[in-house]
Amino acid sequence: MVQIPNTPPPASPAPRSVPTSADVARLAGVSRATVSYVLNNTSAVRISEPTRRRVHEAAEELGYVPHAAARTLRAGHSRMVLMPAPAVPVGPLYGQFINELQWALGRLDYTVVQHGSVGLHGDEAARAWAELRPVAVLVPGIGLGPEGVAVLKRAGARAVVTVGPARVEGAHALLMDHGSVGHCAGSHLHARGRRRIGVVVPQEPGLEAFSRPRLDGVRRALYGTDASVAELPLAFDERAAAELAARWRELGLDAVFAYNDEYAMLLMCALQDEGIRIPDDTAVVGADDLMIGRLLRPRLSTVHIELPSGRDLADLVDRAVRDPDATPEAHRVLGASVVARDSS
Structure with missing residues (x-):
């Protein structure tokens, strides 16, 4: 019978100590207060640029970063x-x-x-x-x-x-008045001679805060005119866009404000697949002025939004x-x- 001697498992490496501001101060040759002033960007104390550079170099060499919780306790609030x-x-x-x-x-x-x-x-x-x-x-x-x-x-x-x-x-x-986005689109389409205007309202949850004001903005722009507005619920997927495009001729719409450029591109491609000519049969307007809209053919009209x-x-x-x-x-x-x- 062969006996295997009991050998202790290899020792785990000792955990490295976390560098402190005192370590940074020793390496940089400055006080801990100076380290605190430099690394916390304190403007109330004037520190020379060479000293700031030494502190930052020492902190980087040691891998030191300030403790956010401790800084919060000192200041009374976080950053x-x-x-x-x-x-x-x-x-x-x-x-x-x-x-x-x-x-x-x-x-x-x-x-x-x-x-x-x-x-x-x-x-x-x-x-x-x-x-x-x-x-x-x-x-x-x-x-x-x-x-x-x-x-x-x-x-x-x-x-x-x-x-x-x-x-x-x-x-x-x-x-942020998103109604102004819809108002711009509605006014533009009416000025171009369009009178039966659809407005895409995304079905994705959470977008109501943006889509409903945009729809209301189109309605305000066309109030008292000879134009009509049709609300068009639409999910952001190809099948939903194709189903809406298949009903387009029976809807009798000659223009659409498609909520934003992404919905506009989705719907415009589906309409073209159905043989709807853009803009001859239906004008299309998006919003956000994305670069990709300029690469489409025809190039996409849009509402530019200033944030x-x-x-x-x-x-x-x-x-x-x-x-x-x-x-x-x-x-x-x-x-x-x-x-x-x-x-x-």
Whole structure:
């Protein structure tokens, strides 16, 4: 019988200690207070550029990063700006705006965090956001009420900014009137001699806050004229577009405002497959002015939408954080204008 000697298992490597600000201070040859001033971008204390460079080089060499929770305790608030993740699909226009906003807030030393709160809405979602103790919250769409704003402020949020069609008590507001988008499209089609105008209303849940005002905007533009408006529910898939296109001749429509460029492209291709000539039989207008719409044939007419710049919104957040007792501001920020191309 062969006996196998008991050999101890190989020793695990000792865990590496987490570098501290004291380690950075020793390597850079400065005080811990100087490290704190440099890495927290404190403007109240003047630090020479060579010293700043030594501190940053030492921190990078050691792999040191400031502890966010400790910094929050020292300052009494975080530098986190929380943005709830969109509950509906967002297009390239909104994505570009968010990227610009994140960059601008980063330049002001804020950290942007997108928070997914699936199944939570309104004031209930606000309580989940408050657990993270953000210094500011940017709330797209609608649903947040005064109680939710109060919950966030009691948890330390110095600024709550809503982005939507209406104001909420206690919050700063960026007011976006999507009715103006539909109004531009309806006025343009009527001026081009179209009198039986369809308006696509997406069936995807969550888009009602944008689609209903756009439909109402078309109706306002055509009120008192000899034109009629037909509401066209449409899911964003090829089969639904083909089924709508198959009924097009019996609908008797000579124009369509298709909510945005993506729905416009989907429907326009389905109409062409049915032998509907664009724009001879039916004019088509989208919205968002996406580059791909210019590559279609015929080129897609659209409503160009002016969103607020990310830099301007970042400045608003920063002002509100610095002066949390200031009266909440409201700004109308959405501009709309028609870009007429071949499809209308």
